[in-house]
Amino acid sequence: YAAKQQQAGTVVYHPGLDSTSEESLTLLSELRYAVDHNQLRLFLQPKVNLRTGQVIGAEALVRWEHPERGLVPPMRFIPFAEQTGFISTLTHWMLEQCAQAAAHLAAEGFPLKLSVNLSTRDLMDQDLPTRMEQLLATQRVPSNTLVLEITESAIMDDPQRALQTLGRLHAMGLRLSIDDFGTGYSSLAYLKRLPVDELKIDKSFVMNMESDLQDAKIVRSTIDLAHNLGLSVVAEGVENAKSWKLLSGLSCDEGQGYFIARPMPAAQFLHWVRHWQPPDTTDEWLSTEFA
Ligand code: C2E
Ligand code: MG
Ligand code: MG
Ligand code: MG
Helix, strand or coil: CHHHHHHCCCCCCCCCCCCCCHHHHHHHHHHHHHHHCCCEEEEEEEEEECCCCCEEEEEEEEEEEECCCEEECHHHCHHHHHHHCCHHHHHHHHHHHHHHHHHHHHHCCCCCEEEEECCHHHHHCCCHHHHHHHHHHHHCCCHHHEEEEEEHHHHHHCHHHHHHHHHHHHHCCCEEEEEEECCCCCCHHHHHHCCCCEEEECHHHHCCCCCCHHHHHHHHHHHHHHHHCCCEEEECCCCCHHHHHHHHHCCCCEECCCCCCCCEEHHHHHHHHHHCCCCCCCHHHHHCCCC
């Protein structure tokens, strides 16, 4: 595997990469270079209300436009950025981009919510709330425009500190979402104590819910759990009309997935929003036989 990467002329993260190796130092300097020379790209993937089809906002997903490798997906460098602490630079870049994008969308008549993924390291960063405050003030965007997505595992790494940071961010008005819900190791006791607003059901459950009864039951239970706790619930991985209908039938609030749109460069998002035609989510459409 490593040899193959070298053939391509660059290094990318792989699970065995030792963060003190030469390979790793090269990757780190490439990442620094990427930030300084505008090689990172903000992609946005729409989130819609499954009952009305209305666009609610989008999830911000990073891409690395590498001069030789093309668009590098986040899983190829995010774990490495987390290991080395570089993630705080990347998170800050994403937050800045999102605050700008949100301000621009609002000015065009679309005050939408943008969700940003945070990692464990970000939750340990005591300066994050202060930096966030400055950012929101500079861009003049209301704090409830930004949603922070955190995984269960990131919280459970150090629940006390996570609780502290998240408490401060929530008090500032930011919305908090638990990402990939059901895949991590989590504790309902913490879920109860966290100032969370939203649960996101992992796509691994949603993508198979039509054919796998167990997955369907997990999706249904998660939706009920969220609603019983007063939280809103989002399904990831909505890949076809059938899953939209099933989720809507289960009262899932929002959906995100390839059936609605793939992640797109931020510059295309406004155009997409203007032209989005939801399937007419009338009772008739919802009750037609699954295609
Ligand atoms: P995530 O936060 O769970 O994001 C959802 C992932 O599911 C995205 O992959 C998205 O493209 C993909 N997806 C959405 N709808 C569908 C669908 O219908 N079918 C399928 N097969 N996939 C779908 P992506 O963009 O490759 O990101 C992967 C992960 O990388 C994210 O998972 C997140 O954990 C991480 N990530 C991405 N951007 C950032 C970032 O800026 N910061 C941090 N810390 N992590 C990020
Ligand atoms: Mg996410
Ligand atoms: Mg997710
Ligand atoms: Mg996921």
